[in-house]
Amino acid sequence: MALVPAALLTLSLSGCGTESILNDDTRVGSKSDQPGTSYSPHDGEFNGLDITVIDALFRDLGYDSPRPIPVQSKNRTRDLHDGDIHLVAATFSITPKRMQTEAKGGEGLDFVGPYASTQQGVLVADGDTGIQELSDLDGKQVCVWKGTTSDTELSGKAYENIRLRRETDARTCVQALLDGHVSAVSTDQLILYGFMEHYRGRLKVVPEIKFGEPNDYGIAMVKGHREDCEKLRDALKHYVSGPDWDRDVENNLPQLPKSERDEAHPTEDEISSLSCVDEPKNMPTG
Known part of the structure; x- marks a missing residue:
């Protein structure tokens, strides 16, 4: 039996080869602590919009549903490159x-999306x-979790009067709010x-507070699987x-106002612009 060259074996195991990652055994990294978007109420059971x-x-x-694997925000890219999961x-x-290649200082990921904004x-x-x-948050403690755009946004100079509390996951932040240890939790509105x-009856979103650039949610994979990416892109369109799409968002996020749901709905042109490319189109690169 012929031996597989070590270089090819390494390439395959690293997840950077051309072998398809779409099959009946695909592993997808998902959150386990975000009701409505990605939640695991019982061991091995997941639900939510993602x-x-x-x-x-x-x-x-034509494939079976992929197997969800719990991931934390800060570990999503690492878990993809380590090959622990195929998609996020x-x-x-x-x-x-x-989106940018690692050679250009990026994280080396391809995205399929947005599927919501x-x-x-x-x-x-x-x-x-x-x-x-x-401005009512000035001087108050607001909880965010590491590895999120919310953490990055509120760390900016414009929000220097807000006292940030950083936790590892959403569950810990929300529990701190329920226990009265922080005044608020901040992240994407869909998640909230x-x-x-x-x-x-215990927590509410402040509808008047929206800030930052829109976050476009995508399904991520390491680069090197462009054909699989394009198949998922076309399916998303x-x-x-x-x-x-509208039915599923309403079922998973019944508290989300219709106006917000309409804003969250992606267009096919937006999906074409941001899916399966090394450089995002129509987005700032800074």
Whole structure:
């Protein structure tokens, strides 16, 4: 029996080869602690918009639903490059740095998306009437979790009067809010509306507070699987052009206002612009 050359074996194991990652055994990294977007209420069981979307795309391509593997925000890129997972569907924002090749200082990822877009928002206790606009957070402690665009956004000079508390995951931040240890939690609005539904009557999204550039959620993979990427891209275009996307968002995020749902809906042109490319089109590269 012929031996596989070591260089080819290494290439295959690194996830950078051309072998398809789309099959009935695909492993997808997803969050386990974000109700409405990606949540695991029981061991091995997942639900939420991220899960619904990727299941729909795999059905369209004729494959079984991929197997969800829990990931943390800060580990998503590393887990992909290590080969622990094939794809990430975990409210993962498409950014120029993440899309660019490693040779250019990027994270070396291809994205399929956006499958939804959202700005930053704020979650507070349901009875809190003192936080109605962004300036009301000055001097208050706001919880974010590491590895998110929210952490990056609120670390900027424009928000230097906000006292940030950084945790490793969403669950810890939300529990700190429920326990009264922080005044608010900040991250993407879509995620916050999922927590609002999960803790109905205890937590609420402040509808007047939206800030930052829109975050475009994408399904990520390491570069080197462009054909698979394009197949998923075409399936996503088909999905968002019909009635299923709107129904699925409403079912997973029932507290999300229709106006926000309409803003979150991607167009086929947006998907073409941001999917399966090394340099994002129509986005700042700084």
